[in-house]
Amino acid sequence: MPDVSQEPDGGDARQDRSHAGQAIYSPITLALYDFVVLTVSNPLVWRCPTDRILQLYNQHVTDDHLDVGVGTGWYLDRCRFPAAAPRVGLLDLNPNPLAAASRRIARYRPELHQADVLKPLAIPAPPFRSIALTYLLHCLPGDIAEKAVAFDNLTPLLAPGGAVFGATLLSIGVERSAAARALMGAYNRKGVFSNAADSASALQAALDQRFRTVRIDIIGCAALFVAGDPRRPDAPGG
Template identity: 45%
Template sequence: MAIIPTIEDVVAGQKSYTPFTLSFYDLTVYGVTCPLLWKVSRHELLKLYNRNISAEHLDIGVGSGYLLSKCTMPSANQRITLLDMNPHCLSHVSRRLSRYRISTAQGNVLEPFPLPERSHGSAALNLMLHCVPGDFAHKGVAFDHAAACVRPGGKIFGSTVLSQGVPVTKAARLALDRLNAGRDFNNRHDNLHDLRHELSARFSTFTLTVHGCTALFEATVE
């Protein structure tokens, strides 16, 4: 049975992203939790971006914008749309990426995006699905909303931390329990099988790789 979130669940995790916490985001996420707990390196995540990002890119759940600031852009006239519920994240990343053509939109990944259809060549959902409430039967709709904004042949890609069906160390399990209790994460029921099912239901061409308890996905929009 699908786990249906409340609106309080949807907004709870957003409260942790403030100008103060965003100033430490790169260090804590890409310097500590990803390599030491989730067992995925920032280099693997950068390679994911470098393989898939297009000249007209949509980034969903933008965090601090670290990977966008470090990856190799495919165009000298790069256009990036940032979509997030949190205005602090949008402001922070807009300033960080001011050398590019930036536009922003506030939106919830569980609802259709306030963006034109087929307007981008790629879309990323990086390290954000584990924050979205519900199980994959519910949060998988985020793939539909992202794909609606990407032209045929474009890429949907990203990563998410899983709780089941992947190797989870004792330290990672303790961290996941704490993060879920505080509603910063909502991935107690997220598992590799369900993620694969949601991808296969939408994309005939996709890859799914596992690093520790982190799944990296890449799919082609038809």
């Protein structure tokens, strides 16, 4: 795997909780991920077709892009970048997804960053014009208000005029099938998910607090979001 920039370990309880949501992603799990999540769970359980999330990428990805919580890199492999040789960064706490995704999109020579998005980020790289968090928030610990610190930590990495987009699975304020309720319950008990209190209204509030332009589309029990024009604390008017 190419060189990976790494954040220093904090060794605190919150970092341990961050590890819990991503620890499941071993090489074996990642080998099954595309079939289990993208082919089965998305359309049949969460009722959000994978192609709909791919459309989100096609609409908002730039040629200067950072993916956070990278999975297997399926969306980056399939999406339409606006340039033949985009700059692509990968950021994840777990080295296994970083390795899998970087192999999959090796043609783009991605920058790899191993870090906890719930902690301040010191990424040795220029800002990006698009940042994606796809199926990351529902794996982070705490409720939406707590895990939204991820947006605070990523905003300094966003170039002026850039946008943050992604998708997350919600438990409140969305329609969930019996299968979705059962699977989410199991994942929450195992610590794979931490979204039992995640609601559409809380996500809207968290994004509105941080960005001036926000759009959220609810598809099944997934929220697809796009946010731009950050409310930077040091700027007039916030």
